Amino acid sequence: MIVFYMIVSFLSSGSHALNSDDDFVHNYAVNQMWRDCLGDDLSFAWSRKVELLTLACSRRLPKVPSSSTQTGRTPRQRQASVTSELGLTRASQLFVTNPPELTHHRSSSGLQTIQHHPSILSSSVKTHPDLSINAIQPIWFTLFDQIPIFVHPVDGENILRSRQRRQIRQEDKDDAFRAFVQNMLDRERRVKEQLDNHTCVLEALGVINEDGELRFDVIKENTSRANLPPEVKEDFIRALDECHRVTGCETFIPHLASTNIQRVLSFMQCTRNRQQMACIKAGLKSFIQDNIAQKTGSRVIDLDAMVNRIYYINQVTALDGDINNMFFP
Structure with a gap:
């Protein structure tokens, strides 16, 4: 295993169909960002590996029949x-x-x-x-x-x-109520199937052990040995450490999934967001170097500080429209 973010990227994209052209454009832009950050060889190799494992696990796991397909019942x-x-x-x-x-x-x-x-x-x-x-x-x-x-x-x-x-x-009201209940039961079955499939893929990749616990040391070691740019690798490892501390403090209630799997999925989502942030910063830094320093002849004294400032200003600006949702859910 080389890079951890690819797992959650393809697991999430495989379980949701594209609903509009906007989804297609968004997924294409995200995949292109990963390719620019990590390189085509690494990106395509992991894409193919995760895709094959997802297909193999979906064929191996038994399907729970939905009640809408059951026949012979009054x-x-x-x-x-x-x-x-x-x-x-x-x-x-x-x-x-x-x-x-x-x-x-x-x-x-x-x-x-x-x-x-x-x-x-x-x-x-x-x-x-x-x-x-x-x-x-x-x-x-x-x-x-x-x-x-x-x-x-x-x-x-x-x-x-x-x-x-x-x-x-x-x-009519009785039929509508029964249809609503049946829809909720079918959705619960589909969620269980997706959780079983994700668990199978994660175990095959070595992300979790047989008990569903996160193998953090293995993930961190493989990330440190990956063929990545030094700055990107440093940000990736820092993201692993921070997300591991955050998810270790959270409390999860077992319902459809065990607490171990919930902690693993939360860790994966946190890591993916932080590593995506690192790739965006790397791309922004390269853009500034190519378009400001070389073409205009201007010299940037502290390029890293400038990149961080531009990036976080954009993050706060994007958050400004949803600031009320943070305090008044």
Whole structure:
């Protein structure tokens, strides 16, 4: 292993498809920056190696079948599977149950009346004492002496059609909820597959051991032996040390991945950003030398200080638009 940044570059690019022309231009510019910084031979060699290992690991690891591709199951069985996977309680299953039904009666006048099911009545109801049938009426209804049964002056067919529309809307909500839950479960499976693939590639490259722990000493030694410009190599090693200290102080909560893998991925992201910064500084320094010192005849007293100043001014300027997000997330 020669340079550490190539691992996270190609693992991240392999797991995300290009969505627009901007993504293609951005990836091309980043790859060109690495080629200018490290050279074509080193860049292409590591690109090919990581690509082959990623393909080999994806073929070796078993694929977890997604529920959208499962056949031979009824909708009720799929709903029960989703409920069991999420660990839904009886109360939370109210989202996917049908609404309580209403009972229709016809009065002596021929008009439809509606009586609520007793299971959904509140404690503020009682049986009307003057009724020959044991109908249930709200307690406030006893204040009126006109008629004992409340009659809706509407056609019964309209009531039935309205009830059917309510049931259809409830079924649509149930289907949308089940689709949302199923989508989340499928996304969780895909994340697990990507983590397994990344772990396989990292272990094959010697970045982690069998327990998923970072082999920092091996990474640092191989980086120090790499055929890189002296200033770039020095910045790369400094980035390794700083990112190792930072990620060693972080606390990770195990969920889909172990704490070791989370620490490794965090270390890789930190190292890649710092090494990319070193390559940009090297390219900026070369640009100043070619376009200012040689072409204009001007002499720069402290070229390193000038490069650092220009680079960090640009970084702060780019951060200025998002400064509120740092304090008010």
